[in-house]
Amino acid sequence: MLLKNGKIINPEKNFEGISDIRIENGLIKEINQNIQPYTNEEIIDLTGLIITPGLIDMHCHLREPGYSAKETIKTGIESAINGGYTAICPMANTNPVTDNPIVLAYVINKAKEISDIGFYPICAVTKGLNGEKTVNVSELLNNGAIAFSDDGKPIENMNILREALKYINSFGAVIISHSEDSILKGKGCINEGKMSSYLGLKGIPNITESIAIARELEVVRNTNGKYHFAHISTKRSVELIRQAKKEGLRITAETAPHYFSLSEDDIKNYDSIYKVNPPLRTKEDVKAIIEGLQDGTIDVIATDHAPHCEEEKKLPIQDAPMGIAGFETSLGVTLTYLVNNNKLSLTDAIRKYTQNPAKILGLENQGKIEAGKEANLTVIDINKNWIVNPSEFKTKCKLSPYEGYELKGKAIMTIIKGKIYNIG
């Protein structure tokens, strides 16, 4: 199979240019200009389109086992592919928790039945996400775990975090932190500030996040650990991470599209569609997140895809669960708010979807366009205008704060091990 005339953007090699790609047996065979097709070779003309390494989502929730009314591994994978992803890393807060080889094998086998998508589960740091006892790290790594996180819950006992970090790092694996001070968070519902005061809703102060980051940075410094901060949402968090990186700490960070495209000002009608953890912050925080993406403080854009049932999201905002379904809007939001808005170059944006997560997690066959590697690619139409219509989503969660938004730029083809999914 020959992909012709596409513009390749390969951040890893700092390459940008028109080139053809030959795919054979699921692998990239050749990358060159004007490759002559074999007789009867399937030719796909990608004139005017962009080919990038397949997108990686290093932070999502597929809900299975345990919460298959919200999402299943099947609908989650279909949704991810529909968003342009060739690799995903589901979090461990399933029920039972993905903290043992049995659940891990269950999710991996389930994913294999559905597609060849790169499926790299993140296992819990502590058994049952209880923050008490570290999981059997070696056993889980041998069975396919890619990283460790208690995401959904913070680890607030610094003794346990410190020991777990040293141990997990000793195998070369990273901890992904859900940084949060649960007492400061309390029963908060949206960001604490003018909007929460105006609406009369309990607020989540921004230091709920940054105070935990500050504390965890001391643990990382003390252990010389390798550590990744998930879903960064505040200005102060960006500042802390920027400073710590300058000082040489081995840390990386991620944010989600809603933290650079929406703010608390967008919350309407007490609609829990906007309820997410961390909460949508202020315009000033949005600006700081974008600056963090620009200067490299924030390495990765992940979705934190967190689907819920419509009945749950229709509950009063005080009772509704937190989370936004993100696979199918992520790239469009990034291209619209960052790339087509001239805040970030396309190469830098794609780097945060490909090269950087692949490097943090050590993914061999993702984030690359290289002869001999798996043909995991995403084809993007950077100029495509489209309107977000959640009823067309593949995820079970047909709700989105972006409903009705006009976005510019979309993945139109997801290529997984040479298999093409047209998602125009």
Place this chain on the structure above:
Amino acid sequence: MKHLTDIEHLSKDEILKIINTAEEFKNGTIKPQIEGKTLALMFYENSTRTRCSFEMAGKKSGMNVIDFDAPNSSVSKGESLKDTLENLYAIGIDIAVIRHSYSGIINNIINEVKSPVKFVNAGDGTHAHPSQALLDFFTILENFETIENKKIAIIGDISHSRVAKSNIALLSKFGLKINLCSPSYMAFENFEKYNAVYTQNIKDAIEGANIIMALRVQNERHDKEGYPDSSEYKRLYGINTQLVKKYAADDVIIMHPGPVNRNVELSSELIDSDMGKTILEQARNGVYVRMAILNTLLEERTEV
């Protein structure tokens, strides 16, 4: 006015129409036109004054009043407020007066309920209490020939007070000068939006005030521990006769949405003084203002 959810959604004209209608009810110059309509009182949170006031307003308007027993209703069986409302409409209610501990619960479902039932927010969480603000405004207008250049000091637990927030929204629309006063942990973030002034010093707040509105400390809504106890609050923010006489304007009236904790936010002596008689006027006026609200909402429906 389709519903009464909060003050922000009312124009000055709509507010004045309610006030004028209430005045005519009070003077007996007009009669209610909504006889036989049905009102449901849906109080998911405790209330004495507001509940009785709406019941009286409904009965004086010739309405049937259904007292919905929220704690023992199907709500406790997991039915959503939206479904409860649809069912009550099917049963035959025209208007639902709702009190709830959740801010915004009515705003949230208003577009979801298909039935043409009317809503009145009788207090939602720490968000809004529009009928209270309207009756307070009515009472202020009754007590002063003009409200031009009048100054109100609102003192106490503003951040947790839906009464204060609705009053700030309403009185700022009519250009009153608003001084807000509270300890730091009860402050309202958005005072600038309403051209209000915030101070922690009670003397500054009531200096030259024509109206002093005291608020109850909403202990039940303080989920964060660690505030000083009420003796500290009383020492700094308790209002007594001497303080009022020394700093406030000569024509000052004392208001309180109730229930009052005597000798905490207001001294007993002040409540029982001539200046404090407005507090009972508020309760009395509440009935007429709520009659006006019910009549305005239901009259409009027949016009459509």
